[in-house]
Amino acid sequence: MKKILIVVTNEALVGARGRKTGLWLRELTDFYHEIKEHFDVDIISTASSRVPIDPLSLMEAVVHKQTRHYYMNDELMGKLKKPMTPDQVKDRDYAAIYFTGGHGTMIDFPNHPGLQQLTASIYERGGVVAAVCHGPSALQNIHLSDGRNLLAGHVVTGFSDLEEKIMGMYGDIPFSLEQALRNQGTLFQIAQLPFTACVIESGRLVTGQNPASASLVGKKVKELLKEVNPA
DSSP: OOEEEEEEOOOOEETTTTEEOOBOHHHHHHHHHHHTTTSEEEEEESSSSOOOBOHHHHHHHHHOHHHHHHHTOHHHHHHHHSOBOGGGSOGGGOSEEEEOOOTTHHHHSTTOHHHHHHHHHHHHTTOEEEEETTGGGGGTTOBOTTSOBTTTTOEEOOOOHHHHHHHTOTTTSSSOHHHHHHTTTOEEOOOSSTTSOOEEEETTEEEESSGGGHHHHHHHHHHHHHHOOOO
């Protein structure tokens, strides 16, 4: 069975005011729900300490039955208690890599050597690279073996400046994800309405705009992995 590597943040605070952040839970559980019957899954983080979960995202575990189901799943949540780190996994074991979101990713995902190496290697072996919401922050400045920027020329999406402002987070984020992705030589697209699903498939690169997009990202990755056969 093909394996998918899921990456989660290990940062619990963001901004000068120390706003609480962490993994946006639904961006893990919705994706996992779509692919769990078809692929084995490993979860890594940038540190081996317990993965923080954004308190706001836990509200969905109260009102959303599926999110609550996985939040109560000891096997899945156990992977977040002491996660593996990038140096403990091998790129050749995975057909795809998926970056979950949460504002914490803007701190520990960008320019992380281990994550960059895994991503470039999986992609160059014919695998799929996927990310949702703030997860695309990990895809900045990844260069392939021929020197090309992974994102250059691709159509992508991610959490927009407008959505940051509506959430009241624009003054706390370390950079504008929307502008950072545009600066990678991409065509950046978003949904007409904030917080509604938007998923972009650009070759073997799949990006989702916000939490509402995570399930569709999972479906796209599942479809693509039926078509491609990573070495």
